[in-house]
Amino acid sequence: MRKLRKALFIDRDGVIVREMQVDSYEKIHFIPHVIEALREIRRRTDYEFVMVSNQDGVGTPSFPLDDFLPVHEKIMEVLDGEDVVFDDVNIDYSLPEDGCPGRKPGTAMLQSYLDGDYDLKASFMIGDRATDMELARRLGCRGIWLHDGTECGAGIALETSSWLEIARFLTGSDRPLEHRTATVERRTGETDISLKLDLDGGGHGCVVTGIGFFDHMLDQIVRHGRIGLEARLSGDLQVDEHHSVEDFALALGRAFALALGDKKGINRYGFDFLCMDEVNCRCAVDFSGRPCFTSGGRITRDYVGSFPTELVPHFFKSFCDEARCTLHISVSRGNAHHQVEAMFKAFARALRMAVKRDPSSNEIPSTKGVLE
Numbered sequence: 001m002r003k004l005r006k007a008l009f010i011d012r013d014g015v016i017v018r019e020m021q022v023d024s025y026e027k028i029h030f031i032p033h034v035i036e037a038l039r040e041i042r043r044r045t046d047y048e049f050v051m052v053s054n055q056d057g058v059g060t061p062s063f064p065l066d067d068f069l070p071v072h073e074k075i076m077e078v079l080d081g082e083d084v085v086f087d088d089v090n091i092d093y094s095l096p097e098d099g100c101p102g103r104k105p106g107t108a109m110l111q112s113y114l115d116g117d118y119d120l121k122a123s124f125m126i127g128d129r130a131t132d133m134e135l136a137r138r139l140g141c142r143g144i145w146l147h148d149g150t151e152c153g154a155g156i157a158l159e160t161s162s163w164l165e166i167a168r169f170l171t172g173s174d175r176p177l178e179h180r181t182a183t184v185e186r187r188t189g190e191t192d193i194s195l196k197l198d199l200d201g202g203g204h205g206c207v208v209t210g211i212g213f214f215d216h217m218l219d220q221i222v223r224h225g226r227i228g229l230e231a232r233l234s235g236d237l238q239v240d241e242h243h244s245v246e247d248f249a250l251a252l253g254r255a256f257a258l259a260l261g262d263k264k265g266i267n268r269y270g271f272d273f274l275c276m277d278e279v280n281c282r283c284a285v286d287f288s289g290r291p292c293f294t295s296g297g298r299i300t301r302d303y304v305g306s307f308p309t310e311l312v313p314h315f316f317k318s319f320c321d322e323a324r325c326t327l328h329i330s331v332s333r334g335n336a337h338h339q340v341e342a343m344f345k346a347f348a349r350a351l352r353m354a355v356k357r358d359p360s361s362n363e364i365p366s367t368k369g370v371l372e
Contacts, residue, residue: 105135
């Protein structure tokens with residue numbers, strides 16, 4: 001059976017930014033908590049984001065197009081930089097007296113969403129006006145009314161003045177905006193490590209270990225795993241890289257274990273099949289509470305630059321020991337740099353899937369009721 005898509009139709013003025021003629025950068029004022037709420041909804045659900053906005057008289061002398069477009073583009077740029085990406089943008093420039101069929105609550109701009117590919121009964125229109133709720137009715141979806149009302153009318157699923165409440169409602173979580181974080185300090189006679197992990201960090205961070213290629217690989221985990229990671233390592237590199245790579249993997253694994261806590265509501269399992277030019281890599285991870293690591297395939301060179309490739313499987317094993325997870329990873333033959341990078345990218349993407357929260361469940365994903 002074909003899976004139908006779901007959409008969040010979202011007004012702009014009064015919902016994302018304050019209601020006014022936003023024709024200069026100084027007039028851009030985001031609604032409180034809108035960015036963090038939309039970011040969490042985007043991360044934890046499969047709704048497509050569709051902007052639907054009336055912009056009265058854009059292109060007329062009182063609201064020149066050259067005043068509207070750069071300001072609108074700046075709003076979208078800010079949202080995009082915060083991982084709030086809109087899949088579609090629909091803006092009507094007409095005036096109310098024009099009677100344009102695309103002007104809300106008219107549906108002419110949104111006909112493609114009525115062709116049967118979308119589960120509109122499971123979709124929502126988020127707006128601040130009665131016309132937005134009327135558009136929801138005409139589309140066959142439910143309304144979320146962002147205003148100070150207290151009673152829901154017909155077809156309105158939620159009335160609220162809080163974006164945090166909208167995020168809680170759509171993600172099915174009591175605390176949807178709580179990031180899963182951990183701080184680990186590890187100091188030995190061989191290494192000194194300070195690490196801050198945010199599993200919901202969105203792919204931002206800075207890692208400095210003193211080993212250039214290793215930093216490059218850790219950056220793959222940050223970007224492709226969509227985590228936040230700030231880390232510094234000082235190690236006995238005058239000896240070799242072994243202690244630094246091993247201890248960093250142990251610290252990172254420990255941070256994952258702490259950030260996941262009791263693992264309620266996570267997917268638990270993650271997998272990825274990734275290609276990088278001539279190389280392909282398979283990776284599967286299970287945060288089962290049972291450390292296990294297997295690898296398949298041989299890296300074709302002993303060094304990438306000055307980095308010993310024998311430390312790659314050792315990194316993954318050390319991570320598993322402290323994260324208490326099962327990891328299987330295999331890589332095809334090819335360029336050694338591509339092999340190692342494909343392994344770290346596939347690992348990151350599998351992690352991303354495994355630690356993602358299931359918005360429909362807050363249970364421990366095990367029939368035993370515990371993962372340890």
